[in-house]
Each structure stands twice: as C-alpha cells, then as structure tokens.
Amino acid sequence: MIYLKNDYSEGAHPRVLSALIETNLEATTGYGEDEYCAKAAAKIKKVFACPDADVHFLVGGTQTNQTALSAFLRPWEAAVGTELAHIATHETGSIEATGHKVLTAHAPDGLLTPAMVEEICSRHESEHMVKPKILYISDSTEVGTIYHKAELAALSECAHQRDMYLYLDGARLASALTSPENDIAPEDLAKYCDAFYVGGTKNGALFGEALVLINDALKPDFRYGLKQHGGMLAKGRLLGVQFDELFTDGLWFTIAGHANKLAKKLQDGIVEKGYSLLVHSPSNQIFPIFPDALVKKLAESFAFEEQGAAGEGLTCIRLVTSWATKEDAVDAFLAQI
Amino acid sequence: MIYLKNDYSEGAHPRVLSALIETNLEATTGYGEDEYCAKAAAKIKKVFACPDADVHFLVGGTQTNQTALSAFLRPWEAAVGTELAHIATHETGSIEATGHKVLTAHAPDGLLTPAMVEEICSRHESEHMVKPKILYISDSTEVGTIYHKAELAALSECAHQRDMYLYLDGARLASALTSPENDIAPEDLAKYCDAFYVGGTKNGALFGEALVLINDALKPDFRYGLKQHGGMLAKGRLLGVQFDELFTDGLWFTIAGHANKLAKKLQDGIVEKGYSLLVHSPSNQIFPIFPDALVKKLAESFAFEEQGAAGEGLTCIRLVTSWATKEDAVDAFLAQI
Amino acid sequence: MIYLKNDYSEGAHPRVLSALIETNLEATTGYGEDEYCAKAAAKIKKVFACPDADVHFLVGGTQTNQTALSAFLRPWEAAVGTELAHIATHETGSIEATGHKVLTAHAPDGLLTPAMVEEICSRHESEHMVKPKILYISDSTEVGTIYHKAELAALSECAHQRDMYLYLDGARLASALTSPENDIAPEDLAKYCDAFYVGGTKNGALFGEALVLINDALKPDFRYGLKQHGGMLAKGRLLGVQFDELFTDGLWFTIAGHANKLAKKLQDGIVEKGYSLLVHSPSNQIFPIFPDALVKKLAESFAFEEQGAAGEGLTCIRLVTSWATKEDAVDAFLAQI
C-alpha cells in the first residue's frame, strides 16, 4: 500500500530523529524551560523576524488552536473563519468547548476575505449576539489553496480596523511558504498576524507546533493556559530539540519544498490526463475528481481519503505528499490513471 | 549537575527509543487507529486482566485527567480528592476549566479514605451544592506513599455504594506496583477502579499515558472527548509503539523496580544519617528534611525541588529516581550529607 | 408612541398581577419548593397531558435554553436548528458558553425539517466532528411561522431514529397553539417532544418560563443545573403564582388568541393594501415590507423593530401584538399605511 493519505503517516524526518537520539540521555529541566526550547525559539524569532515575540511549543494543532483562542477571547467573543476552517469542522467543537462560537462564511476555496468578515460583523452588532473578535485563517488552507501577501495584508487591516485579531493556523505553513505561487515572506507573518503557529507535525517532526505571539496584548500569562489545557509537555525539550533541528540549515523549508514539488507533479499529471480538480492547489494537498470506478481501483494500491461525491459517478479524493513521499509513489499513481 | 529532580528529566528508555527508530519510516493510519496502538492496548488489557476494557492513549497526565473527568461528569458533578491531589493543586485548574469543582480533604500522607469521602458527602446533600461523583486518587501519591489493597477495596466500595466512580491517576503507577510494600496486583486495579491510567511519561516513555476504561458507562463516545481536548495525537502510533515496548518482557515493571530500589537506598541512607522525612515513602519520590545550609550546599551539585520550609531552619526537599538514575548518583548524594 | 414592538413591553396581565398582589405577604418556602409551584406544575401537566413529566420554572428564555441544553448534552454533543434559531443568533452564544456547538441549516421560514437534519448528520459522522444530539425548534418560530402536527411528528421520528432529542422552545407557544392555522394539540407536545417550555414572559406573566421534561433520561438532578445557572429564583413561588393563574380558566390560551386576532387583522390589512411580507405569519409576530420613507414616517408614531433591508428602497419591519395590544393600535397603524 502506497500512502498518499496524509503528511503525518510516518515518524520524524531522519535528521529530527537523530537530534532526538543524540540528546536522549541528557537531563534537562522540564516543561519547556530548557535550553533546547530557548534555542529553537530564538531561531524561529529570527526566521520570522520577530525578535520580541513569545514562542510556545505545543504538541498538536487542535490543542494549539484551543489553547490560543481561549486565552485570547473574553467569554462572549467569537472567532470568524470560513465554513471549511479546521476549527469549525474537524476539531470536535474544541473552540466551543472553551465557550466560544465560531462564525463562518461560505468560501469553497477556503480563503477568508474582508468582505466575508464585514458581512458577518454587520450581522453581529449588539450584545444579543456574540462579538466577532478574531479572524482565523489557515495557510495553506484546508483545501490546499494559499493566501497571497495582498490578501493577508487586507485581512490584517480589516481585523485591526475593527479591533479584532488575526490568527493564522500554520499546520501546513511550510508548504504554503515554499509554494511556487507564494509571495508571502516569513517576516510578513509577523507583520500582519497577531499570532500564528509554525507547524511541525505535518512537516518533519514527530509532533509539535510552535505558537508565535506577536501582539503584546496576547502574551501575558499564556503559560497558565498552556498548562491548563494539558499542553505543557513534561519532557518539553523534545519539542525544542525538534524545532531546533527543523530550523537548522533551512530543513523546515527544504522538506516542504520537496512535498510541494511532488504534489505539483501529481496534480499536473492528473490534469494532463484530463481529470478535473475540486480546486487548483499550489501546495502539498491536492483534490482530484475521478470516476467512482477508478477511485475504487486506486484504493487497492494507494491509501488516500475520499472528500465526497463530486457529481454523478464522480468522487473527489485528497492526495497529500510530505517530506517522506518518494517520487516513485507519484509515478506509480500517475501510471494507474 | 546530578539530576534527582524528576522522573522526566531524560528522554526515553533505550528500548523504547529503539522501537521508535525501527518503526520511524513506516506509514500508518493516524489518530491511534493503527496496529501498534491495537497491540499495545491488547497487552495492557492482558496485564491488568481486563479484556473488556477500552484503552485510549494520551500524551500527558493533565490532559488525561482533564479529558477523562470531563467526559465522566455531568455539569454539576464534582471530583473528590485529597488536598495534595495533583488535579487540585498542580494542573492550573484544568478540572475547573471544564466546569467541575474539586472537593478536597486534608490528608498529609496523600491517601484518601472512605471517612474523608463520607465527611465531604455529608456536607453536599442538596442541589445548592455540587454533587460529589468521582473519587480521584493517585498511586503512588503526590508524596510518594502508596495504597494497599484493602484501602483500594474500601474506597471502591465507598464509591460504588454512593453511585460514585473511582478513578486512579497512575502517573507513577509502575513505581507503586513494584514497591516492596505494595500488595496490589495489576488485576486489582481493574477490579476496583472504574477507570485508571497507566503512566508512561514518568516511566520510560518519551511521553504517553494509557487510559483504561473499565466501567461500561464511561466508554461510549470517549474518542470525541479525546479529540475535543486536543488529545488525539496525529501520529498516534508513537504512543502505541512505546507502550507496546514498555509492556514487552515486563519492561514497564522492571525499570520502575530499578527506580524504587535506588529511592529506597537513598531514603534509608538519609534516615540512617539521622535526618527525618516528611513522610515515609516506599516509592520513587522521597521527601527528606535537611538543614537549610545543607540544602544550599547540595544544590550546588544536585538538581532537586524544594517542597518548602519544614520548621525552624529546615527545608523539605523532593528527590526522585527513575529508570535513568544511576547508583553512582545515589552514592554521591549520600556521601554529601 | 404606540408599541407594536414586542410582547414584553408591558408588565403582567391584570389577573396575573392580582394573583401576585393577593399572595404577596404570605410566607412560603423558597426555591420553587412551595405550594404554588406545585399547583402550577400540576395544571401544566394536566393541560399538556403528561402526568409523569417534571416541570421546572425559570425566569427567562435564554436561561431556560441554556440550562436545559447544557444539562442534556455531553461535552461534544451539539444542537441542531435553523439559521434563525434564537439560540444560534440572539442569545450571545449562551449554548457555546456551556461548551456546545449549534449546527444550523438554512431555512428562511424558520422551520426545521428532517431533510435538513439528515444533511447535517451526514456531515458529522466521526469523532473529529461534534455529534448532533438535540433538535432545537421554536413554535412559533423566530419569523412567526408555526409547525404543523405532521411536521412535528416527522421531526420527532427523525430525532428518535438517530438517538437524538427533540426540544421545543415555547417562548411564543401560546401564540402558536391558538393560531387559526394550528393543528397541534397541547398533548402532542408531550407526545412528540423530549422536552419543551411553556412561555410566560411573552404571554401575560411578569416573567417566567415553565420547562417540561418528558423523557425520563432528562430528568435526574435537573435542579442542580437550575441552581448552577442562577435559574433557581429565591422567591420561586412568584413563578408558581403566575403560572397557576395563567392556567386557570384557560387564561394563557385566551390572551394569546387575542394577540393572534389582532396580528391577523394587522397582517391582512397590510396585504390588502398591497404590501408584501417577508413570510406569511399565522401568529403574533408579522413581518411586512414597506418603502423606507413609510417606515420612517411610521416610526414617528409607532415603536417597532426593523428586520433589515428587503430590496431597493424597502425595509422589513417586525410588528408584534400581545395580550396588552388594543384594537385601536392596529386600526391606527392600518390608517397610516
């Protein structure tokens, strides 16, 4: 079985694993107060050009979103995202579990726009309704699309004019930033977002996300929230060691570029053969539409997820590449369609 | 610096690390639905003699306690524990964060008794107060003491007579079960508890706790809670691989025995030299009381935590041993006092 | 200024007020454990033909919905309603504040259908998403429409087939049940719903809603939730006295019929004059669409709420009648358009 199912099917990138092996028997302080976390945070602040940021390391994305948003919002404040937003659909109501509504806009390409925000805000203007307070975006999005710099800048302006925050879920940020269609520089994230996270789980780490707090208002006492949500790893240095390695010699970017390259080959090959796509994706998740019979046959050799019906006799599937994907896998897939 | 500070200062036991290395490049299904988790769960159910149990793997203890208790309780129901209970003191109100009060009894030795439960229940008998619903105990406790079988049986009876649950936090369960003073068999846990967790983080794993649900009432839909609290690890097999190895050839027990042996040597040596203890501990955490000056001097060579003042000019410190502690460290400590 | 703004603009119906005056100096037990509450509950159980129901009295609708739903749902379970559902739009996220998501379907007439429920359930089939567990409907709805018996029966069947509950928000239930277009008998509510509430605030009481729990699974310990949410009124008998009077000689029905009659006259008159409606309403809230200039002029003499723009130069307004509305007010309004 060839896995094109996810970017978290394997363990860690060999260099990340080596770093863990090398440091395994060292004794350090717990809870992320060790030297490895400090080093990793320093590298992240340098890459994203935000020397005054606070960087916190968490284990996974749902936990990061929940811990961050619940720390940022007052009880009646809400997040605003697209209908595809991961927090709206695939995190089992973890934001609502902390008391906050998620307001959503219809956006089949997964991209939030200022117009959507304005429409939602126009319907939430009194204390009988929740108060929109934070914009949630993902880059790359849940359907593989990416934001462009002008779009990010416009969302940032839209948020700040309304005294709202802009938060970016970077579970697949490495894929977005290394996409051939990307024009957002790492420092733009720090410039436009109030907070964002740098995804490790889906790009070479065993696990781990690095939350970067830019806006000073969001920084105080954050570690209390980290602990309260079970996000303060006892052996916190495991996160530091991994991110330290990922941000050594640009590994985090290099391996995402590899995933993108193979995803592009896959998508281009599929399109060339005449199949259509749910949406054009410039990142490591692609969404081709195939006849049901072909999907069934492909499932014999390849592991992937079905997105759902896409018209009479057609099914949309999701194919994901990662640092661990081999070009052979892509070639084998293209050979079968 | 010699670490006697914690049982999570190092990485993983070499055998556990090897298992992770060997399986690193395998592609598996995510979210704990892989074969390694299945194998590990089967081994745990066998060791604890509970073939019908549900086993769920989580990353850490605070997360496990929070996810479990919030799934088990209705909104107005409360947990009952000692004043030292980890959920009452050192988890930043994570149980309250899910809406539930923690009722506590004074118990300097960390052991909950039916009499304490009865006293608390007698003060909570109407709907103007929270409803005590779950007993929370730790074995070993937060001060290193352990339960005996008769005590566990009595708490279980006390709980079930009142239609309450008995939950055991097993962060250091391996140390308790391998204590020379222990008379609780693994199968007793399944017999007396409604749920308990088998700690990995503090006994050889990089991270990980295995929650065992015995009572059928607690099983339905638990994975929803797991996901909602950010406890469903994307690369869930990392937990399966580690627990599979820990429960191969009794590794989980063997290495805890090692920690206990060194803790006993340490405690006995300290007592022999005439120092007193906060409490006699038969497990891997000990709490000697030293003159302040000695504590200061010890801190130059050893990493440990201070528990607080223990009378005029005296300080109680906590020393912890683990699978990674070397006998040399113990000898060096005893030589200094 | 003539008020057609709401059905809670005045105080209590004179008979209800008299009952409060007559009993004012009696001393009773607090917290709803008095004889008046018992009498009122008995009358409600008789009218709705549910002798085994539990009846709880609360002060207002938001509190009732929040207290009920949070008691009925496990942490990851969600409510399902229309996009207009009061809990989804006008209760400041009070359901989310207790941890639960509200899933919504597009329904401009405010009526939930089994097809909508099925579509939502089909998108929520794994533990990565919330679990739809309770159907929330209002009768009359937020736009004045009402359910018919066959629709209610179908929703009930839909809910129960999926192991879900059917909950009916009866803030304006009296208006629905006395609508000339209604075919639901009071006993049908007990037959088809798992819980519903009988609105007092908007139909003659100073304040108060009577929550009726039909499904045995929803009954245990409910008063704990009542107290926890601040819904247990110290002078609980105030609620009993009012509902006792409202359900004496059919007052609750009679006065709602009065409101409906005037609303019908208003709506018929408006339609006769050639204006259109947002939706045809058979109950005490109507939604005519007028030219902006007319709305402006009407606002000089009448108090009402604007619903929003309804096309170029048109505005939809809401007019509400109540037990306190006089026919003169309706005539005056019709004379102005």
Place this chain on the structure above:
Amino acid sequence: MIYLKNDYSEGAHPRVLSALIETNLEATTGYGEDEYCAKAAAKIKKVFACPDADVHFLVGGTQTNQTALSAFLRPWEAAVGTELAHIATHETGSIEATGHKVLTAHAPDGLLTPAMVEEICSRHESEHMVKPKILYISDSTEVGTIYHKAELAALSECAHQRDMYLYLDGARLASALTSPENDIAPEDLAKYCDAFYVGGTKNGALFGEALVLINDALKPDFRYGLKQHGGMLAKGRLLGVQFDELFTDGLWFTIAGHANKLAKKLQDGIVEKGYSLLVHSPSNQIFPIFPDALVKKLAESFAFEEQGAAGEGLTCIRLVTSWATKEDAVDAFLAQI
C-alpha cells in the same frame, strides 16, 4: 407557622409592589434600556457616591456572582474567599461552571483577612497553579458578621498591591450597612471595591440585585455577559422600578434597619436566657445553639433552618428577620425558649 427562616419568604415590600402596580401597563423598551432602570441607576450611583460607575440589574445573587466573576477573570484566574463563601458552598459550583477555581481560607466567622489572602497567594506562584485574581467577600457574611471600615480598606490595599480585584457580594448589604456595629459608609464601598452588588431580593424587592462596576477595567462589554448568562430580563424595567422605589426616601436602609432591630432583640433575648451563639451577629441572621429537644419543639411553631450539630445534644439553628418580620414573631419565639 411563624417564618424566621429567611429574608425571602414573602413577596415585595408594599411600596415596591405599589410601584410595580402603578407602572404595570406602561409600555417600555426591554432589556434594561428603559427610563426606570436609568433612574434607579442614577439613584444608586448617588447613594454610593460613584458617578462614573456602571450599574447593571440582575435577577438573583448566584446569577450576579457568576456573570460578574466570569466576565472579570481570564480562564486560569481564581477567586479567593472564605470556606463559608456563598460562591464556594451554596451556588452549586457556578463559578467552576464558568471555568474558575475558588480558593478558600478557613474562617469560622466568615471574614476574609489579608493574612489569609497572603497565605493562599504564597502557595500559588507558578503557572502550574491557578492565579488568584479576585477577592470575594460578603457583607454581611454568610454567618451574619460584618466588615469594619479598616478591614475593608486593608483588603482593598491587599488586593490592589497584588493586582487583584476586590468584589463584594451585597446580598445582605443593607443589613450590614444599617447594623448598629457598622462603620462603613455607602461611599466606602465605591472607594474600596472594584465591584459590588446591592441586594434587593433579601431586602424588599420581589427579586433583583444591582451590580455596581467601579473599576474601569471591568466595564467594557459587560452587557454581553449579562445576556449570555440569561441575566438580561426581557421586562428589565421591573428591576428599575423596584430599585427606584427602594432608593426613594431611603426605603432600602429603613427596612433593613427594621430587620436588624428585631434580630438584635432576638439575639439579645436568647443570650439573656443563657444560650450560646455560633457567632455574635450584628445583622439580620443569627445563629443560636439550642438543646436538640428545644429545637424539635420550636420547629412545631416556627420555620427556620438547622445549621448542624453543635456539640453533644446541641444544634445550631439560623434565624433570619426581614422587612416583613413582625415584633410579635420575635416575642413569640423568645417566649418559647
């Protein structure tokens, strides 16, 4: 049966009821945005000398405490009170239900002191524990005692030095302020507290508490919380009308003085006859200790609450007077003992 059971056994003071009757058929805007609420707020701000305060009207005490504290605290912040604090014991965990721990100090007289606060804070100094943020006190307390001005000032200083808030639960504030032993002026509350509430339910209103927000940091968006917790009464003017009357000609003070006078006569009479007290109370709740047989006999003619055993063969009971208590009742009671 003569009621000495509570200060909420009857309806409203006749003058308050008259005000409701007189205004009953007026139509006003809902949700507390009417003229009566504005007038009542102005009077309260004048009496308590806080022209810049925000005043919000809520229905009951539990709701007020829950709505206020949950609006004031970040997720990991905790309230600090005595073990007798109403929020700690008799509100069914309503503070925990919003996510916050209540830390308590042992204080048999119900009075919190700076020393208690310091002791609690000294045990909560890292992010592994909740962060003490608000001091909760009641005046009069749950056992009838009252604060003196120096004590209130010291608590205020203690709170503000630690960047904490001081919140005063004034369910029985009128009784405290009119106690012969009181030296706190109304304006002292505004001077020393960050927020406090002025109790109506237990002093002449049908229901209602007026929350006064002094500290500017606590004011923004409070009405969102009011609505979210179901505390925004549709016919909000009912609260305005009542408080307007209570603060006309000093009625709120006068009737509390009456209750205190009778309580004093009762307590003095009991002491004269040789019985002891749980605690000396200068307010409208007293706690005499009687032989069990006497308690049993008294219960035939008088309604009161038992506080619990108070030594071999002795029971402590609670007697409460109110604006509605008649001197005859006190005389009758004293005659029986």
